[in-house]
Structures are given as structure tokens and as C-alpha cells.
């Protein structure tokens with residue numbers, strides 16, 4: 155029976171990104187996907203800088219960037235089109251080394267992820283393979299799946315199985331996890347159109363139509379693609395509202411059938427759910443398999459990519475037996491303890507935003523819901539830290555920026571998957587670095603700006619670029635470094651904080 159380090163069930167964006175990351179770490183990885191091709195219905199249109207940075211690691215950012223559209227921000231308007239709230243987004247290169255937000259077409263991303271994976275020798279991808287049984291045997295997991303192209307049942311084993319198998323996850327059932335419910339369950343009609351020619355009047359902003367009778371969202375996608383998400387009222391039939399004649403009626407305030415073709419329409423029930431357990435023994439969950447969010451923040455897929463960025467290096471450590479016994483267990487437990495509160499915070503914010511779009515039809519209502527310091531309504535991006543896990547002190551678990559080195563290159567290009575010390579010159583001088591741990595100083599780069607944001611003189615970054623902790627003295631930095639073994643992807647005795 156063929157044996158793998160990691161078997162990934164599901165080849166959506168979460169599974170594909172994890173396969174890239176594990177492949178880069180040299181892990182023998184299998185991806186099993188029951189469908190032949192990527193999912194065809196309308197889904198994600200937005201990702202942020204943190205996600206583009208992960209795409210940078212796996213070598214697809216440069217090719218993805220030209221397929222994206224600029225995103226000037228989000229506007230909230232009332233039924234008459236009056237602006238209730240403007241939420242501009244920063245433009246240009248931000249702290250992550252990328253723009254704050256990108257508009258994209260999910261099938262473009264999935265194609266790129268899949269095309270590039272073909273070049274990774276450590277990763278085997280098998281489509282039309284439906285996993286129907288997994289058994290954790292203690293020292294490994296046995297998976298059974300049907301290869302539908304050959305009508306044959308096969309078995310493989312793996313040290314770990316990651317269920318990236320979407321909202322109806324089979325692996326979640328094996329983990330026997332319930333879902334925590336954040337209370338949002340609504341039907342929305344999602345319509346993707348392709349304009350016959352540009353219609354500048356539609357604008358480049360995302361627009362939230364705060365119309366209590368029929369809340370809706372408009373999104374400017376790349377090229378001539380445009381997206382509307384429109385509430386389905388309780389007495390409306392999902393099939394009826396998806397029919398082209400009804401869709402055009404609903405779009406009539408923006409567009410006529412002569413101006414565009416309907417690319418795809420679907421009614422989704424948007425949920426707000428987080429799995430109670432993300433891991434049981436050698437089975438783990440990532441992506442929609444362990445959390446589902448209403449799409450108002452454009453963060454569902456982003457959360458899945460954050461999951462695998464947190465998980466890949468921990469799995470790499472576990473598979474390389476760099477951390478053994480209890481310590482491996484503790485390390486893998488930090489995946490859920492770190493990621494779950496972060497994912498939940500994004501979902502709670504999306505639910506709040508959904509409530510606003512549904513109910514706040516006036517400026518006063520928005521002001522009451524989003525009070526800014528100057529008395530106006532104010533909306534801000536969130537960047538919650540990780541939950542408790544591997545880290546030391548109150549500055550652990552923060553996403554750190556990506557310094558640009560003096561030669562113009564970004565830090566992660568030069569030090570991929572490594573622990574990195576980022577320090578001011580004084581703390582860096584005479585530093586005894588463990589083998590394989592990289593150093594970026596303030597005189598070699600613009601790291602000073604990033605350290606100032608953390609309010610520290612030095613930090614040690616994990617491979618996922620979250621802080622292990624912060625230091626203001628040489629002794630504090632030495633203590634942080636003691637936690638890192640002399641190996642580019644090895645942690646010593648992870649400690650819970």
C-alpha cells in the first residue's frame with residue numbers, strides 16, 4: 155500500500171495551497187479530489203495582502219497579480235443611492251509587501267494553483283477519487299477511496315490526513331465535531347455577469363445597498379466581470395428567483411440584458427459556523443470544512459489559506475520527527491487553539507456587517523452601529539491576533555510585515571519557510587544565531603518601520619510570519635532564540651502561553 159506523509163482530502167483553494175506548501179517542505183503529499191474539474195459556480199472575489207503573501211511563497215503571486223482588479227474601497231448607500239458611509243482602502247504596497255486588497259475570479263486562482271502544482275515532484279494529485287473511509291490506526295491513517303475513472307476501490311496510508319473537503323466535510327464527521335453557530339443563515343442570490351463593454355457608471359467600489367426591503371451587494375470584478383449578491387426574501391422560491399427573466403428584473407436598476415451576459419447564477423444559504431474540534435489524533439480540518447462565513451467581508455477562502463499557513467510547518471515538523479511524543483501533540487494542538495479564535499473573529503465581524511446591510515437603512519442607524527471618534531460612522535479593517543499557542547509574551551501571535559531588503563527583494567523571497575530574527579542593529583550585533591535561522595536587521599532593510607508597529611526592538615518570526623514573541627534587550631532576544639533549534643523548520647519544546 156502506498157504511504158504518504160500527508161493526504162489532503164479536497165482540491166479547492168485550501169487543499170491546493172496546502173499541497174504547495176507541504177511540497178515545498180519536501181513532504182510526500184497526496185491530494186484526493188472527487189470532482190474532475192474545479193467548482194464552476196460563483197464564489198470568492200476578494201482576498202487580502204496576507205493571502206497574496208502566501209501566494210508569493212508558493213510562487214503564484216506574480217502571475218496572479220495581473221488577473222486581479224484594483225479595489226478602492228467599499229461604500230454603503232441607501233435606497234435612493236445616497237452615500238451613508240465611505241470605507242476607502244489603502245492603495246499601493248502595504249506592510250505585507252502587497253496591496254491591501256485584491257478583486258479576483260476564483261476559477262483563475264484555482265487554475266493557477268493547479269497548473270503550478272503539476273511541477274511539484276513531491277505532490278501527487280488524483281482527481282475523480284472519492285474518499286469514503288478513514289481509519290486512524292494510531293501510528294498512521296488508512297484511507298479508502300473510489301477511483302471513479304476506473305471504478306476501483308483503493309487504499310493508501312498517511313501519517314496525517316487534512317480534510318480540506320469543504321462545507322460538507324467527510325473528515326469532520328470522522329472527527330465527530332459539532333459546529334458552533336454564530337446565528338446568521340440567509341439565502342442570497344449570487345449573479346456573475348460579463349459586460350459586453352465597460353460601463354464606468356457602475357464604478358470600481360464595492361457597494362452595499364442598505365435597503366431593508368432587499369439588501370444587495372455590488373462587486374467590481376476583474377476585466378468585464380461584475381457580481382451582484384441579492385437577498386432572497388423568505389417567501390421567494392430559490393429556483394424561480396434564479397431564472398434569467400427574474401434575474402434581469404432584479405438587475406434592472408443597474409443593467410439591461412443588452413449590456414451583458416449572465417455568466418453564472420446560484421442561490422446560496424450563507425452560514426456562520428465554526429467547528430468545535432479541528433483535530434482528532436492524525437485527522438485535521440482546514441478551510442470551509444471547519445468554518446463558514448457570510449461573504450460580506452470576503453474572508454471565507456482567506457481563512458482557509460490562513461489555516462494552511464499556520465498548519466503546514468507544524469505538519470512538516472511532525473512528519474520529520476523533529477518534535478516527538480507529547481511535544482508533537484502539543485504542537486499540533488496549537489493549530490486549533492491559534493486559528494479558531496482568529497477565524498471566529500472574522501466571522502463575527504461578517505455577521506455584524508450583514509446585520510448592518512440588512513437593517514441600517516439610514517445614516518443615523520449606521521452611526522449608531524459603527525460609531526467613529528469624530529461622530530461619523532466608521533468602518534475599519536480587522537487583523538485579529540492568533541489565539542493562545544506557541545509564543546511568549548503579549549506580543550506573540552501577531553502577523554508581522556514583510557521587510558524589503560536594501561537590494562529591493564522582499565524578506566520571504568530570501569528566507570522562505572525559515573525562522574527569522576528581525577532586529578535593530580544594536581540587538582543584532584554579536585548575536586549567536588542557531589544554524590538555519592535567518593537575520594534581518596534595520597540597517598539591511600526597512601525592518602525598523604515594522605518593528606515600530608510592534609513596538610519592539612526585535613522579534614523572532616515563525617515560518618508563517620507570525621511573531622513568536624518580542625524583545626527589547628539582548629537577554630530577551632537570547633531567551634526567545636533558545637526556543638528555536640538549529641534547523642530552518644524546527645521548534646524546540648513548544649510552550650503554551
Ligand SMILES: Cc1cc2nc3c(=O)[nH]c(=O)nc-3n(C[C@H](O)[C@H](O)[C@H](O)COP(=O)(O)OP(=O)(O)OC[C@H]3O[C@@H](n4cnc5c(N)ncnc54)[C@H](O)[C@@H]3O)c2cc1C
Pocket residue numbers: 163164165166167168169186187188189193196197198199200201260283284285286318319320321323324344422440441442443449451452453454455456457458
Ligand atoms: C457567493 C460566495 C462568495 C464568496 N466570496 C468570497 C470572497 O470574496 N473571499 C473569500 O475569501 N471567500 C469567499 N467565499 C468563500 C470561498 O469561496 C470558500 O471559502 C472557499 O472556496 C473554500 O475553499 P475550500 O478549499 O476550503 O473548500 P472547497 O472549495 O469547497 O473545496 C472542497 C473540495 O473537496 C472536495 N471533496 C469533498 N468531499 C470529498 C471526498 N469525500 N473525497 C474527495 N474530495 C472531496 C470537493 O469536491 C471540493 O472540490 C465566497 C463563497 C461564496 C459562496
